[in-house]
Amino acid sequence: MPRGEHLGEFEQVVLLAVLRLNPDGYGVTIRAEIEARTGRDASVGAVYATLDRLETKGLLDSHAGTPSPTRGGRAPRHYRITPEGRTALDEARRMLDALWDGFEPGAGSA
Amino acid sequence: MPRGEHLGEFEQVVLLAVLRLNPDGYGVTIRAEIEARTGRDASVGAVYATLDRLETKGLLDSHAGTPSPTRGGRAPRHYRITPEGRTALDEARRMLDALWDGFEPGAGSA
DNA sequence: TCCTTTCTTCTATTTTGTATAGATTGGGTC
DNA sequence: GACCCAATCTATACAAAATAGAAGAAAGGA
Numbered sequence: 062m063p064r065g066e067h068l069g070e071f072e073q074v075v076l077l078a079v080l081r082l083n084p085d086g087y088g089v090t091i092r093a094e095i096e097a098r099t100g101r102d103a104s105v106g107a108v109y110a111t112l113d114r115l116e117t118k119g120l121l122d123s124h125a126g127t128p129s130p131t132r133g134g135r136a137p138r139h140y141r142i143t144p145e146g147r148t149a150l151d152e153a154r155r156m157l158d159a160l161w162d163g164f165e166p167g168a169g170s171a
Numbered sequence: 172m173p174r175g176e177h178l179g180e181f182e183q184v185v186l187l188a189v190l191r192l193n194p195d196g197y198g199v200t201i202r203a204e205i206e207a208r209t210g211r212d213a214s215v216g217a218v219y220a221t222l223d224r225l226e227t228k229g230l231l232d233s234h235a236g237t238p239s240p241t242r243g244g245r246a247p248r249h250y251r252i253t254p255e256g257r258t259a260l261d262e263a264r265r266m267l268d269a270l271w272d273g274f275e276p277g278a279g280s281a
Numbered sequence: 282t283c284c285t286t287t288c289t290t291c292t293a294t295t296t297t298g299t300a301t302a303g304a305t306t307g308g309g310t311c
Numbered sequence: 312g313a314c315c316c317a318a319t320c321t322a323t324a325c326a327a328a329a330t331a332g333a334a335g336a337a338a339g340g341a
Contacts, residue, residue, distance in 0.1 A: 067329090069296080069329090070297085071298060072180075077271065081274065087319085087320095098266075098270050099266040101177075104298095105319090106301070106321090106322095106323095107300075110297090110298075111297085113321090114297080135318060136305095136319080137318085137320085151276045157184075157187070157267070159208045160184060160191070162208075164190060164191065166265065180328090180329085181328075197288080197289095213330085214331050215331085216331055219288095219290070223290095243286045243337085245289065246288080
């Protein structure tokens with residue numbers, strides 16, 4: 062198996078959050094989405110580092126936004142998922158589904 | 172990851188394979204199960220290292236098996252998932268499901 | 282004995298994940 | 312118009328997880 066082929070756990074989470082917010086998500090809202098959906102409070106640095114890595118891999122791309130918040134603030138950097146990113150996500154999901162098959166979550170018995 | 176809170180990507184895969192093989196999986200068969208189900212050819216070292224880490228965390232436990240293969244061979248170490256392991260798996264799945272919700276895989280563009 | 286088979290351990294290295302601190306930007310305030 | 316403040320991103324350092332493959336160990340047969 063060629064190296065660097067799989068999405069890390071947090072990479073999947075971030076990619077999914079970007080997908081949900083498409084195409085306007087940026088650092089702060091992405092982090093908020095993760096927390097809102099999963100209850101997981103990721104650090105700011107963790108989010109940006111992962112976003113950056115994902116962009117380097119071509120799974121995400123970004124462009125500067127216009128700074129128009131109610132008061133002050135630096136221009137946000139918006140992220141969009143690329144077709145490659147979407148494919149990687151589907152692939153990761155397919156893999157997990159194949160392993161879960163027949164063992165639905167919560168089915169403690171057996 | 173604050174003190175063993177989240178499962179890594181490969182940790183999830185290995186845990187799931189152990190669950191499927193419960194309670195008789197061991198290194199070699201676990202690796203084979205992963206390959207059979209996902210097509211992913213994980214290295215031997217990756218599997219054992221992960222198994223070990225998972226056991227240290229209490230998500231898996233192991234016991235020596237009896238060596239009864241058709242011909243020779245060292246005794247295998249069997250792995251079973253613990254209730255904590257099962258809980259961690261359900262939690263990881265719940266998190267991913269929450270993020271996928273409304274964006275079923277393969278649904279390409281809106 | 283020693284060879285073969287099956288399975289596990291070990292060590293080194295790269296990739297991912299996390300935290301903290303700080304730089305940058307633009308608007309408000311006086 | 313200099314200064315402060317809040318929102319956002321960047322840099323750096325380090326910890327944990329993932330990878331690769333060679334080496335070691337135990338059991339049975341020739």
